Amino acid sequence: MLTFIVRRLFAVVGLLLVVALVTMVIFYEMPQWGGQTPATMAVQYVGKQPSPAAIQGVIHRFGFDRSFPVQYIDYIRTIVTGTTFSDGTQDIACHAPCLGYSFRNYQQVWPTILSDLPVTLSIAVGAGVLWLFFGVASGLASAVRKGSLLDRASMVTALLGISLPVYFLAPLLSLPLAYRWSILPAPGSYVGILSDPGQWFLDMILPWTCLAFGLAALYTRLTRAGMLDVLSEDFVRTARAKGLSERRVIFKHALRAALTPIITIFGMDFATVLGGAVLVEITFSMKGIGFLAITSIQNGDFPMMMGVTLFAAAFIVLANLLVDVLYAVADPRVRL
């Protein structure tokens, strides 16, 4: 088991190195294939009347004057060993894991990401609970009462949920609930859970609902299909033949079997949301990881873009690892 995990960890590191490489190619190298030069990429950092010396300074600061392999190796080395940046007036120590320094905001990338993480975490945890619970519950109900009115209603709702994008659902819900009747806070309102838990909960209801609706719909369909498969399996028939109560058959035997693939997918979906629930964060003006990603792309903030991408990738890769390990525990054949 230990060898399996170690082997997997090596794969994780390798994967992240590749992600860093690809991201760096996209943001640093590809613009230059499209006709940009280091000077044109630097020019947006130097104000209205740029002097050649200022442009050269920015080019050097971003490392555009070094060859690409050297830039890449420097970037990776910096993550591990840390480094020191100068903002022109003072030196700033950037300790490992040093993901760089944003010369747009004069802030370090890693602390910025950490300070935005609670917002994304708030969205992900609450929405995750909602979509898993409602998705599985309605999928289960549909499967057990296949063909009933409940089944059809929940399938129509699921179709609706999959078809309604967040940026449509959000105004649809916030217009009556937040603006007209003022039951819930308007989009854009957010307080940390530690400063005011009650207000935090109220602020999060709309984002949770909007994000969870679409995913719950997906999980409803998955659960229903899985349950229908399992319910026709031999061991379910055996369980029924043994004279177990229907409740026991469904919850103890069938659901457990049907749930396994769902948990796998949930792990991945949850990690994706943690890496930035971009649409929800933008629609509700919540300053999480996804919002940070978008603004840094708009601002041409290279170090921030790199940092966020790596961070999000790390979440997904680690979630994948976790799922693999859990699988290995459940099914020894995987370890081979």
Add this chain to the structure above:
Amino acid sequence: MHKPRIAAYAAAAALALGAAACGGGSSGNTGAHGSAAYNVGLSGIVNKSPATGHGTLRLEQSSDLQSTDPGNSYFGADWDVMRLYTRSLVTFAESPGPVKLVPDLATDLGTMSADGLTWTFHLVKGATYTDGSPITAQDVAYGIERSNWGQEVLPNGPTYFKQLLTDTTNYQGPYTDKNPADHPSGIETPDSDTIVFHLVKPFADFDDVLTLPSTVPVPRAKDTGATYYEHVLSSGAYTFDSYAVGKELDLSASPNFNAASDPLRLHVAHAARIVDKVDVSAQTVDQDLLHGTTDVDQSGAGVQTATQSQVLGNPRLKAEADDPITGLLTYLTINTTIKPFDNIDCRKAVEWAIDKSAVQTAFGGGIGGGDIATTVLPPTVPGYVQQDLYQTPGHTGDLAKAKAEIATCKAAEHITDITTQVGYYIDQPKDKPVADVVQQNLAAIGITATEDGFKYSQLSIKAGSQSYVKQNNEALFITAWAADFPSGYGFLDQILTPDGIKPTGESNYSELDDPAVDSLMATALKTTDPDARNALYAQIDQQALKDAALVPMIDSRALMLRPSNVTNAYIEQAYGMYDYQALGVQ
């Protein structure tokens, strides 16, 4: 120079020409009660209230500030906000209507020497920072030095002082040259209350330059350079509590503001707190304005197109809206050095050919775009005089005159075909339709103009680069311009004189170098009488159009909301948006 262009292009609604005049029905009644009506904020103060330290004023905007550091921003909306927590030497009078300069940290508008080269200012007595420490002339000088000479650390602000002041020692700025005894020779501070400026040439608009946040005092000991924006030491009526990039700016009424140092009562904290939320989605900003969950759109960009029809269609909402001219001109530049447009007849052909009425429609119409412009100066800039050198019925252009001019030009240049390129910004959604109109209008008189769209961030290597436009035969460019400070010089100099001709980072895209314009400008800068000076600016305006160096097209308007709970709301013409330091809440 460039205000954030998003602001200018934002949805605007207009009653075509002269909407500004419709507002103050009660002839400039500034003390009106319940006077909320459409466009009243252009000429009067809406919901006037003397209350101080009351409630929380909530601002929101869909973008972020460029910087909260007074030395590191070029955004007009930022400057408007900075007046809440800073004082500059000179500022704008707190009143609607035409721009008026008044002293702020200075006791008066300065004493100019007979040769016009030396300006002396004294600081008001008793002015302090929010921590109670006194504001000195040395701090004002330091603020100017760091923002103008320290561009390697603070790259974003204007650098007029570096261009205007003498600098015999070739000062390297406080971040490179850390010796506190070193200064540019153009700034002297004989004592803590006096600051003397030595200019390289007479400059009668110098007071206008002093309104820039460059003159906000910064104590050298408190300056942390690039990160000073995180904890600006407030000199205004509000304390700078905190600012988180991409999140919000928090201000609160300063307990230490010495009202005696502010005889004109320019800095009164009407609210107890001010919260400015940034990076809020544009739709949310509008919804919040409509439903009373925010008080002002801080960007001054006006509401979105969808919200605009909602506002104009609802009498209650319309009464809470103003539709000011933003001071931003959208125009077509004609490069006077690229063949065959170095021939004035070819340029005049373009002036006659452009159908400005069609351009206005393409730009979003009278409602949603702005007014048809016939002068370089917008109506809100001092020196503006209504004139139209290329007058045509309905502003639709005159094909016959255009064709006659183009025939003369072709004969003189011995050419049969004219091809060129017209540049425009692809990230400004209204510019492409305008480029289409220009292309069609020119095709009608036999000029083949290929469109060359590029992103605003690429300006300095596209239309802003002399070698690019010459190599690519790009004589035409659709762009927009606003003044850094509301004076004829502030608007005209960089776009019509050799000051704006540079190999890269050009702003005089016409590359107009007309001795008549240059000598008028030089005379204006020596003319101390404001009326006489403004008359000269109007002449420069007309001369540039006689030279057919550019085609003024649209003076932008933006539809802005001032919810009924907001007090003391009026449009400050210098910024083309509400005057934030006057605002309070009920």
